[in-house]
Amino acid sequence: MNTKHIRIDDYSYDLPEDRIAKFPLQARDHSKLLIYNKGALSDDLFFNLPHYLPQGALMVFNNTRVIQARLHFRKETGALIEVFLMEPAQPADYEQMFQSTGHCSWLCMIGNLKKWKEGTLKRVFEIKGHRLTLTASMDRSKSVEKSGGSNYWVEFVWDNDQVNFAEILDAVGELPIPPYLNRKTEESDKTTYQTVYSKIKGSVAAPTAGLHFTDKVLKDLDNYGVLRDEVTLHVGAGTFKPVKTEEIEGHKMHSEYIVVHRHTFEHLLEHDCWAIAVGTTSVRTLESLYYIGVKLLSNPNATEEDLHVNQWEPYDLPHTDEGCVLVDGRAVSVHDAIQAILDYLDRDGLEALHTSTQIIIAPGYTYKIVKMLVTNFHQPKSTLLLLVSAFLKGDWRKVYDYALSHNFRFLSYGDANLLIP
Numbered sequence: 001m002n003t004k005h006i007r008i009d010d011y012s013y014d015l016p017e018d019r020i021a022k023f024p025l026q027a028r029d030h031s032k033l034l035i036y037n038k039g040a041l042s043d044d045l046f047f048n049l050p051h052y053l054p055q056g057a058l059m060v061f062n063n064t065r066v067i068q069a070r071l072h073f074r075k076e077t078g079a080l081i082e083v084f085l086m087e088p089a090q091p092a093d094y095e096q097m098f099q100s101t102g103h104c105s106w107l108c109m110i111g112n113l114k115k116w117k118e119g120t121l122k123r124v125f126e127i128k129g130h131r132l133t134l135t136a137s138m139d140r141s142k143s144v145e146k147s148g149g150s151n152y153w154v155e156f157v158w159d160n161d162q163v164n165f166a167e168i169l170d171a172v173g174e175l176p177i178p179p180y181l182n183r184k185t186e187e188s189d190k191t192t193y194q195t196v197y198s199k200i201k202g203s204v205a206a207p208t209a210g211l212h213f214t215d216k217v218l219k220d221l222d223n224y225g226v227l228r229d230e231v232t233l234h235v236g237a238g239t240f241k242p243v244k245t246e247e248i249e250g251h252k253m254h255s256e257y258i259v260v261h262r263h264t265f266e267h268l269l270e271h272d273c274w275a276i277a278v279g280t281t282s283v284r285t286l287e288s289l290y291y292i293g294v295k296l297l298s299n300p301n302a303t304e305e306d307l308h309v310n311q312w313e314p315y316d317l318p319h320t321d322e323g324c325v326l327v328d329g330r331a332v333s334v335h336d337a338i339q340a341i342l343d344y345l346d347r348d349g350l351e352a353l354h355t356s357t358q359i360i361i362a363p364g365y366t367y368k369i370v371k372m373l374v375t376n377f378h379q380p381k382s383t384l385l386l387l388v389s390a391f392l393k394g395d396w397r398k399v400y401d402y403a404l405s406h407n408f409r410f411l412s413y414g415d416a417n418l419l420i421p
Contacts, residue, residue, distance in 0.1 A: 003315050003364035004249035011389060012380040013400050021409040022181055024192045029214045032408055034399065034417040036392065041402050046212045046416055047220075049374070055225040057372075058271040060264070062207040062281045063230040065198035068173025068190075073121035073136060081121055082111030083136055084176065085169075086151050086204065086237065087257070094202045094234065094257070098166035102158065107144055107151035109237065127163055127171045134158045134168060166201065176204050176237070178412050180379065192413075202234035202257065208412040209279030209375045226276075229267050232259040233281045233357075243381050248362060253311045253383065255358040258285050262351050265289075265342045268369065273334040276372040280384050283370050283391075288357040290368040291317075293337025294325045296344050307355040314365055323366025334368045362386035363394060373419045377403055377410040392421055 025031055029047040037052075044052075053059070069085040088097035090105040097104055110116060121136040135157045142153035158168065175185050177193055195210035197218070221228060238254025245251050268275065268289075277283045288309040294317070295302050317325045324331040341353055360383060373391055377400065378384035389396040399417060408415045 001364045003362050004247065004312070006248045006362055006364075006386070007246060008243040008248055008251075008381045009246070011382075011385050011396075013397070013404075015380055015404075015410060019404065019408075019410045019414075020180060021411060021413040021415075022183060023188075024211065024413040027214075028192075028196075028212055029217050031212050032415040033212075034403055034406075034408060034415070035420075036395075036399050036417060037420045039395065039398075041398070043406060043408075047214070047217055049212075049217060049418065050220045050224040050226065052418055052420075053221070053224065053226055053276060053372070056227070057276055058227050058229060058267055058274065059221065059276040059278065060282050060286060061195075061197060061210055061213075061228065061230050061278045062233050062235075062285065063195075063197055063199045064203040064207060064232050064234050064281070065201045066175060066194055066203045066206050066235075067201050068169045069176050069204045070174040070185075071123075071136070071169075071172065072174070073123050075115065075121065077115070079112060079115035081116045083121075083154055084109040084111065084204070084237070087234075089142075089153055094200070098164065098169075098201055100165045101161045101163065103156060104165050105153060105155045108154045110138070110152055110154075113152075123172065125172055127160075127167060130160060130162075132158055132160045132163060132168075134172070178205065180411060181413070197230070199230075200232045200234075200259070202232070204237050205235040205239050206412065207233070207235060207279040207281045209416060211413070212374075212416050213278075227267060227271070229264050231261075231264060231282060231285045233257070233285045235281055239281075239384070242379070243383060248360070248383075248386065251360075251383070253358045253360045255308070255356050256281075256284070257356050258288065258353075260285065260289065260353045262342070262345055265338050265345075265353075268338050269335065269342075273338055273369055274371050275369050276374070277370040278374045280375055280378075280387050283361065283373060283387060284357055284359050286369045287361060287367065288359050289341065289353075290334055290337045291325070291359070292353070292355065293340040294327060294332050296340040297327050297332060297336065300344070300347075302344075304355050307353075309355075309357040309359050311358045311360050314359065314361075323368070337368075360386070361390050363390045365390045367391060371421075374416060375419065376412065376416055377408065377414055379411065388419070391419055395421075
């Protein structure tokens with residue numbers, strides 16, 4: 001099939017407002033679990049998930065942590081300006097950014113932009129018992145087109161070198177819960193909108209399939225012999241961007257920063273490059289690895305920027321009927337691709353792969369690594385629904401009809417499903 005000409009209207013369904021979970025359940029692991037097993041449907045509670053997984057399997061989680069990315073400034077005129085942090089600009093490295101003292105710059109979306117044409121925004125607050133002044137100034141000449149809109153270069157300066165930017169966000173930033181919840185962020189969201197295993201700050205949205213896991217479920221996975229591993233993909237606001245074009249060819253996917261450590265590649269090779277993904281962000285990370293390996297086999301001297309996976313790369317590259325890319329007339333196996341990344345890490349003395357991905361997974365895509373998927377229920381006409389449809393070879397509607405008729409809760413704070421195609 002020609003993936004680019006998929007009509008997004010064919011991936012819509014009626015989602016009543018009252019089926020969208022506005023808040024999570026008190027016990028994370030007591031959400032419902034829909035099981036799709038080779039076409040057969042059943043349901044259970046999430047804490048029983050380990051019973052449905054093969055012993056000895058590799059399960060991959062996204063350990064990103066949501067930052068309090070919304071900053072509000074009040075102009076002297078009374079206008080409220082929202083500065084939404086999208087990605088670090090200077091320094092560009094996430095870890096260095098959060099340790100910055102005195103000043104840093106981000107690419108940001110601006111709310112009420114028409115009211116901030118020039119000048120500096122200022123906010124005064126107390127932190128660690130000391131008064132601090134934070135200023136924000138925008139350089140429109142450095143704005144960057146992202147996913148059909150503009151991200152503006154904003155420089156932040158503060159007058160206390162003992163305070164880093166992570167501490168400023170913790171003090172005055174607001175957690176950006178999904179817009180479809182149609183409510184303000186509450187104090188409880190600071191806990192409930194983070195996975196219990198979140199570690200690496202950088203996301204503006206949670207990898208929500210992971211919200212169901214508790215320490216007890218993770219321990220049960222260990223006891224069942226499931227090997228747990230982690231990757232990092234910092235989720236961007238583009239994850240909520242609806243497809244507004246008639247065909248998906250016109251939709252521009254957002255680019256997201258990924259980090260995958262050496263041990264993950266070693267575990268993949270030990271498990272025949274077969275993995276259970278927790279969430280669509282883990283899927284996009286794992287599936288991107290194959291195409292990164294292909295790039296390295298074609299160009300062993302590729303740079304971090306060269307390894308970026310473009311949106312349509314999986315569909316435009318020459319490949320076999322089984323979906324393996326051809327390099328110099330030879331089909332590249334998943335094993336070869338993963339080994340190529342390990343060789344690259346060895347060559348450069350690196351412990352982790354750092355790059356980015358813009359991959360779109362839609363019907364017509366052949367999965368390379370992910371064989372089972374834990375995910376939530378996604379919005380109509382979304383790229384995430386396209387990803388699920390590709391995984392189930394078009395059988396997504398059966399799952400969603402079952403969920404709607406069996407009182408499942410939808411979207412970020414809703415219930416989960418385990419998909420075994």
